[in-house]
Amino acid sequence: MLPVPFNTLPNTALKPRKLGKGEILFRQSDPPSFLYFLRSGHVQLRRHTEAGEAIIIHNAHGGQTFAEASLFSSNYHCDAIACEPSELVAMNKIQILKTMRQNSLFAFALSARFATEMQAQRRKLELFSIKSAPQRIFAAIADGMLTGSVTSLAADIGLTHEATYRALAQLTRQGKLVKTGRGRYELAKIESRTTG
């Protein structure tokens, strides 16, 4: 199912797509007709410098939407390439704009979605600006980001899994985290101070 409020769009506005590894979803020069929900896989948004160097704008993963700004723009600002086999839903821009005009609740919910996303991204950006691995991991766990595996957390917060495991061990020794199981850590409720 699509995330709110896209789940209320008529089926005529939606078009499923499948991409193989390396396939191009759209190019910078294409007129932007769709925004996308990525069911599964990995799509990369890229720009290129005049000298031909690729600049990665965004990495979209399963469950995420992307190219939202194309709603309000007459150009895509980047190319979109599937880095893995990917399943998507293309959502028609014109029909979304029409729905926004006709259905103020939809427009409202879309704004809410954008605002919430902005907030989450600001938090994540602040997380990435923490240089120290232990501090970054502590903040990530405080943000409730350790839901799956430690490995996936590590990838999510821009650290190697080795650095992550080490920092988790250190934070546990320091009493800032408690290890509740293999690969499971929680915030310590009461700050304890131990060297280590």
Next chain:
Amino acid sequence: MLPVPFNTLPNTALKPRKLGKGEILFRQSDPPSFLYFLRSGHVQLRRHTEAGEAIIIHNAHGGQTFAEASLFSSNYHCDAIACEPSELVAMNKIQILKTMRQNSLFAFALSARFATEMQAQRRKLELFSIKSAPQRIFAAIADGMLTGSVTSLAADIGLTHEATYRALAQLTRQGKLVKTGRGRYELAKIESRTTG
């Protein structure tokens, strides 16, 4: 002047505020009545763990808006504290919501603002996920982020100014950038390959 579309709000929706260093703008427990435009200064949004550790959610600087998500929420999710003397404009949440309902152009422009902001943040997040200083700086310059001083760029992209100057020198030696003046660098138009 306020950024689009807040500049179209009636004056009754706006309330200027000044905060001294360390003053609290709002607390997590406060009902969210305003979103804010920060004219100048530095406001930090923070949460606290049960053990009392502060988690920085966002650093707002001059020219930015923050607490947008409060429009759609019944709670602030963090405390807001001025880290420097700051001038703000508090924008009334109720009146903004009312304007959104009554003026679809305003609602549309607000969505557009949010979507653009999301896009910019995703780009910046991708920038921060580049570990190598030279590569990060190259991407930042390709994104047109070197408008002011090198020092402010360095702070903006999460590197020390020393690392930034060194990387700029290296990229220039490699022919990927051209130095157009003291503290001024641009992308080289044609990729040249030199060791260094």
Next chain:
DNA sequence: CCAGATATATGACTGAAATCATATGGAAGC
């Protein structure tokens, strides 16, 4: 049940950015 794959965990070593230090060029204020 067994084999292979993946996640967890940690040790050793390396490399790159942070830190600390120093020097110079410009801009701003007196």
Next chain:
DNA sequence: GCTTCCATATGATTTCAGTCATATATCTGG
């Protein structure tokens, strides 16, 4: 014009995350 302050720039040292290696635990599929 002179002083002060900040940005630019680079050298020396340290620190810490990355990389490479190894071992074990758990999960998955045949």
